[in-house]
Amino acid sequence: MKQNLVFLLLLLMSIILAACGKSSSAPSGGANADGSIDKFVYASTADVAGLSPILTNDSISANVQEHVYETLFNRNSETGEITPKLAESYENTDENTWMIKLRKDVKFHDGTPFNAEAVKYTFDKLRDPATAAPRASLLEPVDEINVINEYEIKIKTKYPYGPFLASLAHTNAAIVSPTADKKQDLMKEPVGTGPFKFVSYTPGDEVVLEANDEYRDGTPAIQQLVFKVVPEVSTAISMLQTGEVDFIDNLPSEQISRIDSLKNIDVTKKNGSSIYYLTVNHSIKENQDPELRKAIAAAIDRDAFVSKLNGLGVRSDSVLGPEIFGYEKDKDSAGQAYDPELAKSLVDKNGYSNRPIKLLTANRANFILMAEIVQAQLTEAGFKVQIETMEWAAFLDTARAGEYDITFLSWANLTQDGSEMLYPNLHSDNIKESNRTKYSNKKFDELVDASRETIDQDKRLEYLNQANGLLLEDNAVVVMYHGVVTAAMNNKYEGLILEPNGKWLLKDVKRK
Amino acid sequence: MTTLSNMEEQVTKPKKMESNFISLTKRLLKNKLAVIGLLIIIVQILMAIFAPMVTWHDPIKQNLAQSELPIFSEGHWLGTDNYGRDVWSRIVYGVRISLLVAISSVSLGLVGGLILGLLAGYYKKLDGFLMRIVDLLFAFPGTLLAMLIIAMLGASLVTVTIAISVWSIPACARIVRGSALSIKEKEYIMAMRSLGASDFRIIFKHILPNSFAPIIVFATMRMATAILSTASLSYLGLGAQPPSPEWGAMIAQGQAFMWTSPHLTIVPGIAIMLTVFAFNVVGDGLRDALDPNMDIH
């Protein structure tokens, strides 16, 4: 018997030793002498929902679509300014009319020309109720689209719409080839104008693209681009280390130190547009007590929390983060500061400890991290908080139905425009829909409406800043952190474009 | 009626329960592995009961400044997790969860399995129908069944308990039905029936006690499966709710730190393995001690 135990122990020890041992990286091929790359693999945590920008609305599909399709406008990843992409220029003849001139040198991958007809076709299809496009709301303000000539289009909106250019820069407003759309299913065989052409799609496994050698800025160095599904992040990181994968994004904060220590990997970090915040359910009567919200905000040590993110979060009280149009620096510390004594005294004074609070959270790693830490801190202040985790689908529905006391919400804000954060998430128009906070405040609504219905960008900034201030005064939400976008790439390569909204482009990636 | 009770005495009395138990224990104690398993289980039960006395920290109390301490750190001999919670305390309180879920799910499963099995084994008319239900449950992949139940009822340890008990029903039902069928055909049962004994009486006084041996073995082995399943479901994020110190959830959480703090994964893994191992060897030992020819699979 003793022998067996010794044996078992030896086995365990060898496993532990091996686990702690030094690791090395294996060389991997894939690069040619002229700087071009035969095959470049990106590991994606999930499969694409589909490859048509019209019929999808998720970041995983957007990653592929960004390389196959292009939008009329683009937000510059450094300056944050919106610049033409497939468009050449634009002009507002009045506040409801957008005259857009298009580039003349662009062709779809199927050889058909890119022109005003294609834009009209795409946008009409996107906003047609029969299409049931998940992101039809991007063009909700559009009244009418007219082709002026081959390379000019006129879009009329129902009301002056401030964030319109930001909407047109959204991946789901990318232009598709009308010929191809009529002939085939773009969800499976996409045809756009982008730097890469579609090759094949194996559901659940991979999407393969190849360099578009007719691309107007020159053929990309990557000859074959593979989007491979690797559901476990740990596995993906190991594959990055062994060279089976060249590139991953969205690095988890708890593994960042591991990735940083890999010698063959370059990590890119950049302040992002996403936000993670705590909200009370404003439709519940007890939560309409301003002192309760004050006590919650005072009980949460956001500095301590952000330090747990290992540099992958930006600490700011402001609901509109540093990368969002509408942000002003003075809002960084305009919220209720961490003050555990104040929280305790408010809890004691108002007897909050008698009420059990349900903290609803999605069962994703970063949400659980927030939930665990906040639960402990609220408990410290005297609240009685119980966590309930849910799968993403059930979570979205439950939060939408308002079946929670407090919860954490997030917003990627791909368009990086403040109205696009405040309107869907906190405006009372959407209280039955995307406004999961159930917040309703007339003064706030007016400010958000004003920010949407003017196209004067200076005024918009002012309205958004005021609306932001109002939320903080009211402790309507407690901002946990603003995201940091991250990517890790094999250090044989360079030229990655990483945008604050988490999008990235590989068209300029080449061998060092 | 006198004849009936006499008969009952004749068939039950000669096997004295106490002496049976003693000889069973003797046989069990000869099996070295089973003894080790038994010791592990006893230690765990003691740990579960006296958890506050053998730990020095609150298992859910965070200390963000002292997170990810390695093994043999001062004050935390098994280190701390990424929230600075004491791993030893979490392991000890985790025993409570594992044992509680396992015991309740196995008992529930037994009740369900007994009812189905006895009815199917005793009443021929019900047999076909009930056994089809059992087949249905059998053909359903276990993890998936649990996932569906959890999708319906929400993730919690209670749901996990229900899911695992449903999952134990078919196997238990088959065993009980098997022994019910074989005993039913015994001459003395036939005789008693002709003497007018009620079905209820026959089932509960004769068939049930005679199914006892395979059931106890099944239950012990099932404890092992239940503990493993609870951990797997929690690992998938479908079971224990944070911050509860469930072992599978601890592994899931620790896995992200596997390269920097491997003990967060390895320690709860060993805890699960030891517990499951203990129940398996005791189950094995019990089977050999009760009846070496018993076939429960």
Add this chain to the structure above:
Amino acid sequence: MISLIARRIVELLLLLVGISFLVFSSMYIAPGDPSTMIGGPTATESDLENIRDNLGLNDPFLVQYGRYVKNAVQGDFGYSYQTKQSVSEAIAVRFPNTLKLAIASMIVAIIIGIVTGLISALRHNTWLDATSTTFALAGISIPNFWLGALLILVFAVNLQWLPVGGMDQPLYTWEGIKQLILPAITLGTGSAAMIARMTRSSILEVAKADYIRTARAKGLKEGKVIWIHTLKNAMIPVITVIGLNFGLLLGGTIITEKVFAINGVGRLMIDAIAMRDFPLVQGSVLLVATLFVVVNLVVDIVYTFIDPRINYD
């Protein structure tokens, strides 16, 4: 034999109806609407209503179920809500991977299991026996998600002998086989342990039986006695365990596929449940259940060849 198969097929069909009803109703009751997952967080109520109408989710439960059964009988298992791909196609792409994994695990399990079991039985009551018994029991007790993670850490990341995950190389290449090794060990360990125990106890039991003693008395050599008589008879319960385990393996690939990034049916199932993609959940569950029943049927048929005493009529 033919009547046995015919009866089993009828039973299987009934079983499938039962299972599909269970799955359908549980997905119907579960909170989380498919339209939310398709529409994303920004969708408005009218967007969602549109999507629901489009998928026929506004019809009463029985209408929806009836439609499903009617189509399924005609071989149409519907289309994925998420990818709009046909369910049969989605499964056809992934099934070979799951099958590869299950078969490879079974091979690992049978080889390790029978060899260990034989050694234990032949060296009955020696330290060798004790060691392998202990290992067998430990094998059943290891959580496979944990084992998988440790194997990746040791063999893929630290030693770099084997790839971390994936299953995209053809099986006839060395790379393809290397991809299978770690997942097969992860999934096969539990079964190996069960097979080992069954082999050991079964051989010991048969060895005690009368006809072996007779054979010995007839003067057959020890080696021959063991190999021909004992093994042949001892294999019957072992085959049951193998059959049972193969069914369990098919259902149990879920976690292994997730840990090793294998694009298989198990992962398809979890993702489909999480995304509330009902047609995909249905299709994959039905497939796994059918396989389970078919494997058991095959086991029963194999019996009749090994052991002519068994008669199924």
